[in-house]
Amino acid sequence: MKVIRAKSAGFCWGVERAIKVAREESRGGERTVYTDGPLIHNRQMMDALGKDDIKEVGDYQSKKDLKISDKAEKESVVVVRAHGISPQRREYLKDLGLPFRDGTCPDVGIIAGKVKSHADKGHSVVIFGDPEHPEVIGLVGYAKGRSHVISNEADLHQLPALGDNVAMVSQSTMFTHEFKHLSGLLASKYPNLLVFDTICGATKERQSDLVELVESGADAIVVIGGKHSANTRKLAKLAASYDRPTFHIETANDLNPLNFSEFSTVGVTAGASTPEFIIRKVCERLEQI
Ligand code: SF4
Numbered sequence: 001m002k003v004i005r006a007k008s009a010g011f012c013w014g015v016e017r018a019i020k021v022a023r024e025e026s027r028g029g030e031r032t033v034y035t036d037g038p039l040i041h042n043r044q045m046m047d048a049l050g051k052d053d054i055k056e057v058g059d060y061q062s063k064k065d066l067k068i069s070d071k072a073e074k075e076s077v078v079v080v081r082a083h084g085i086s087p088q089r090r091e092y093l094k095d096l097g098l099p100f101r102d103g104t105c106p107d108v109g110i111i112a113g114k115v116k117s118h119a120d121k122g123h124s125v126v127i128f129g130d131p132e133h134p135e136v137i138g139l140v141g142y143a144k145g146r147s148h149v150i151s152n153e154a155d156l157h158q159l160p161a162l163g164d165n166v167a168m169v170s171q172s173t174m175f176t177h178e179f180k181h182l183s184g185l186l187a188s189k190y191p192n193l194l195v196f197d198t199i200c201g202a203t204k205e206r207q208s209d210l211v212e213l214v215e216s217g218a219d220a221i222v223v224i225g226g227k228h229s230a231n232t233r234k235l236a237k238l239a240a241s242y243d244r245p246t247f248h249i250e251t252a253n254d255l256n257p258l259n260f261s262e263f264s265t266v267g268v269t270a271g272a273s274t275p276e277f278i279i280r281k282v283c284e285r286l287e288q289i
Contacts, residue, residue: 001260001263001264001265001266001286001287001289002072002218002264002265002266003131003215003265003268003286003287004265004266004267004268004271004277005212005216005267005268005283005285006119006206006209006210006212006213006267006268006269006270007209007212008205008206008209008263008267008269009209009269009270009274009279010270010272010274010275010279011272011273011274011275011276011278012059012105012200012202012203012272012273013105013226014082014105014106014107014108014151014200014272015040015081015082015105015200015201015272015273016095017103017106017226018039018040018079018081018082018104019039019040019045019102021079021099021102021103022035022039022049022052022054022079022103023049023052023054023102024101025079025099025101026052026054028052029051029052029053029139030074030075030080031053031075031076031077032055032067032074032075032076032077033053033054033055033076033077033078033079034054034055034056034057034066034068034076034078034079034098035054035056035057035058035061035077035079035080035081035103036057036058036062036078036080036081036085036089036093037056037057037058037059037060037061037064037081037083037134038060038081038219038228039054039056039079039081039082039103040081040082040224040273040274041083041226041228041229041230041232041271042224042225042229042271042273042274043250044250044251044275044278045273045274046126048275053064053074054079057209059071060134061132061134061137062081062089062134062137062138063137063187065084066078066091066096068096068098069276072228073191075099075287076098076099077099077100077101078096078098078099078100078101078102079096079100079102079103079104080093080100080103080104081099081103081134082103082104082105082273083104083105083108083133083134083135083138084105084108084109084110084112084134084135085104085134085138085141086137086138086139086140086141086142087141087142088141089138089141093268094233101208102106103277104159104223105172105200107172107198107199107200107201108135108138108139108172109270111172111196111198112138112139112142113141113154113172114167114169114196115139115142115143115147115169115199115209116142117254118145118165118167118194119142119143119144119146119147120144121165122146122165123146123152123165123167123194124146124147124148124162124163124166124167125143125146125147125148125166125167125168125169126147126148126149126156126159126162126168126169126186127139127140127147127148127149127150127168127169127170127171127216128149128150128151128169128170128174128178128179128182128183128247129149129171129174130149130151130171130196130230131150131151133171133230135171135172135173135192136149136171138199139168139169139171140187144216147188148160148162150182152178152182153181153182153185154281156182156185156186159252162190164184164192164194166190166193166194167193167194167195168182168183168186168193168194168195168196168199169196170196170197170199171183171198171230172197172198172199172200172203173199173200173203173230173231173234173272174199174203174234175199175207175234175238175244176199176204176207179197179199180197181198182271183195187188202231202272202280203231203234203272206231206235206264206271206272207235207238207253209253209269210235210238210239210267210269210285211235211238212243213243213267213269214230214239214244214267216265216267217265218244218249218265218266218267219244219245219262219263219264219265219266220244220245220246220260220263220266220267221239221242221244221245221246221247221248221266221267221268221269222246222255222266222267222269222282222286223235223239223246223247223248223249223269223270223284224249224250224251224268224269224270224274224279225248225250225270225271225273225274226250226271226273226274227248227250227272229271229272229273231273232248232270232272232274233248233269234246235269235271239267239269244267245259245263247259249282250278250281251281251282252278252280252281252284252285255282255285255286255289257289260282260286260289261289266286268282268286
């Protein structure tokens with residue numbers, strides 16, 4: 001079976017940066033690095049980082065108090081996840097009294113800046129995203145109670161009256177065509193709407209490379225990445241929308257050769273938090289089928 005791999009499959013710069021920050025702080029395992037929730041949304045990579053004593057201690061949404069033993073044997077440090085956190089959570093983490101480093105992706109930082117500056121100026125801020133995702137939970141924290149999260153058109157129609165000054169941003173990993181559609185609808189209601197397309201470049205690139213896989217003749221698509229990873233789930237949804245059998249897997253062990261017996265070409269892509277060693281293994285396994 002022929003395997004075509006998307007050019008952009010694998011780590012984005014924000015994930016690479018968060019891992020670099022955590023590894024620098026761990027100093028080869030000399031210090032314990034606590035991340036408030038998963039540093040990135042990939043279980044296998046978090047396990048690999050565990051070898052450098054980089055440990056996830058918070059919950060998925062970074063809401064609960066952290067349980068950090070004050071009798072730790074080694075010096076320890078807190079690192080903020082790539083998805084970012086709210087200012088309130090930042091204050092809480094800083095108050096723990098441990099050294100503190102920020103692994104927030106700068107692209108998420110830009111969205112937080114837009115939310116904060118417009119909320120400060122009195123705008124209502126509409127955030128297109130998943131209200132349960134840690135990135136969105138963090139962004140809401142910057143809006144001083146002035147934000148409204150919408151995931152679809154039905155949510156948009158249920159928004160209360162927002163006043164004359166409204167701004168709209170997106171979670172970094174959403175679909176561009178959905179953002180355009182929803183911002184267009186909102187603009188027809190609020191002519192002064194300020195629209196900021198804050199879907200990150202890495203997400204856009206992965207989505208357009210997926211279309212290229214389909215156009216290059218892939219009969220089926222394999223999307224590799226964590227089940228919690230928003231951008232991976234979006235890639236799987238996009239692939240399925242092109243009417244191609246789509247398999248969202250986490251590792252090569254999830255591949256069932258029987259599922260691929262009818263295909264001559266398979267396209268492979270991976271979310272922005274999927275490590276290279278997993279992608280390579282999946283491609284090798286597919287080529288053997
Ligand atoms: S997917 Fe985009 S926003 Fe998220 S970490 Fe990567 S570059 Fe940053």
